[in-house]
Amino acid sequence: MRMFHDQLGGQRSSREYPFLSEGDFPPERDVSGQPARVGVFVCRCRPAIEGVVDVERLLAHAGEYPHVVYTADVGYGCFPEGLAAIKEAIADHDLNRVVVAGCSHRTHESLFQRTVREAGLNAYLVEMANIREHCAWVHPHEPEKATRKAIELVRMAVARASTLQPVHKSAVQLMRRALIIGGGVSGMTAALAIADAGFDVALVERSDALGGHLHNIHYVVEGYNPQRLLRDLVNRVRGHERIDVYTHTEVVEHTGYVGGYRAILRRRDGSEETISHGVTIVATGGQEARGTRYLLGQHPKVITQLELEEPLPIAWMRSLN
Numbered sequence: 001m002r003m004f005h006d007q008l009g010g011q012r013s014s015r016e017y018p019f020l021s022e023g024d025f026p027p028e029r030d031v032s033g034q035p036a037r038v039g040v041f042v043c044r045c046r047p048a049i050e051g052v053v054d055v056e057r058l059l060a061h062a063g064e065y066p067h068v069v070y071t072a073d074v075g076y077g078c079f080p081e082g083l084a085a086i087k088e089a090i091a092d093h094d095l096n097r098v099v100v101a102g103c104s105h106r107t108h109e110s111l112f113q114r115t116v117r118e119a120g121l122n123a124y125l126v127e128m129a130n131i132r133e134h135c136a137w138v139h140p141h142e143p144e145k146a147t148r149k150a151i152e153l154v155r156m157a158v159a160r161a162s163t164l165q166p167v168h169k170s171a172v173q174l175m176r177r178a179l180i181i182g183g184g185v186s187g188m189t190a191a192l193a194i195a196d197a198g199f200d201v202a203l204v205e206r207s208d209a210l211g212g213h214l215h216n217i218h219y220v221v222e223g224y225n226p227q228r229l230l231r232d233l234v235n236r237v238r239g240h241e242r243i244d245v246y247t248h249t250e251v252v253e254h255t256g257y258v259g260g261y262r263a264i265l266r267r268r269d270g271s272e273e274t275i276s277h278g279v280t281i282v283a284t285g286g287q288e289a290r291g292t293r294y295l296l297g298q299h300p301k302v303i304t305q306l307e308l309e310e311p312l313p314i315a316w317m318r319s320l321n
């Protein structure tokens with residue numbers, strides 16, 4: 001299994017450049033050491049943006065920000081004409097950073113990343129300001145304030161864009177083991193699902209036994225026996241060839257990145273073991289709230305549900321179901 005990991009340590013969506021590889025793009029321009037030359041492209045998205053936000057005022061402000069050497073009204077930035085205008089401007093004005101003021105990066109960032117990459121820039125030298133959802137759509141009756149907000153969003157996007165650095169991806173091998181911290185029902189269930197899918201699992205439990213809170217649950221509304229579930233889960237986990245169970249153990253160090261982590265496990269006797277793993281699941285559960293309200297701990301007749309369950313006769317509980 002392979003995953004993409006960029007050199008800055010962040011993870012990026014696999015939706016980027018769908019069906020395209022680096023070979024489909026022109027050589028990347030080396031912009032290292034060059035002063036930022038930012039182009040700001042504002043969408044009108046008629047009537048969504050221009051019906052509320054004063055696009056001319058926005059463009060006038062954008063032209064005054066440091067590093068901005070070019071501004072343009074691109075109508076619909078995501079249309080072929082808009083994308084072509086952005087690429088042309090990058091070439092004509094030697095732009096090395098791009099700001100698109102339009103809609104949401106969630107829907108359109110990959111499109112603009114691809115566009116700047118097609119123009120010879122690294123795909124991560126583009127920044128978006130969402131003046132549609134964040135301004136026009138949420139403040140339709142306050143155009144003045146929406147415009148001021150759009151001006152601020154673009155100002156911030158320009159500031160961010162001028163510090164952007166190229167990011168290059170590389171393929172790394174995934175470590176085919178999961179570390180699961182906590183051996184309660186959640187940790188055990190996750191361990192079985194992962195192990196059954198063909199991956200190794202290190203299941204770390206700090207107490208002396210698997211099961212967690214389930215040890216204290218004797219009755220459930222549905223009527224089945226939670227203790228039988230517990231026994232079944234523990235047996236399946238203990239017997240699974242892909243699951244290593246570490247009881248009396250805690251994780252004392254955890255480093256790395258998605259796909260390639262390293263953890264140090266310390267047993268109660270002080271001995272340590274280092275393991276490598278590709279993912280980590282934290283399933284450390286919770287604790288029953290106690291406190292002192294309602295005379296809990298102060299009056300013998302005030303108890304918690306767990307304390308109530310313990311002495312209840314099973315036959316009586318079953319009769320309720």
Ligand SMILES: Cc1cc2nc3c(=O)[nH]c(=O)nc-3n(C[C@H](O)[C@H](O)[C@H](O)COP(=O)(O)OP(=O)(O)OC[C@H]3O[C@@H](n4cnc5c(N)ncnc54)[C@H](O)[C@@H]3O)c2cc1C
Binds near residue numbers: 210213214219
């Ligand atoms: C009062 C009460 C009543 C409930 N009644 C019901 C019910 O009727 N029906 C129902 O379906 N559910 C019920 N539940 C919920 C059910 O018990 C829990 O949802 C379930 O047991 C939680 O499982 P878990 O694995 O997420 O957490 P837990 O069971 O809490 O397991 C977490 C495990 O992680 C371990 N751990 C914690 N920290 C670390 C660490 N740093 N390193 C290593 N190990 C660690 C703990 O020792 C523990 O074994 C009840 C819960 C409570 C509290």
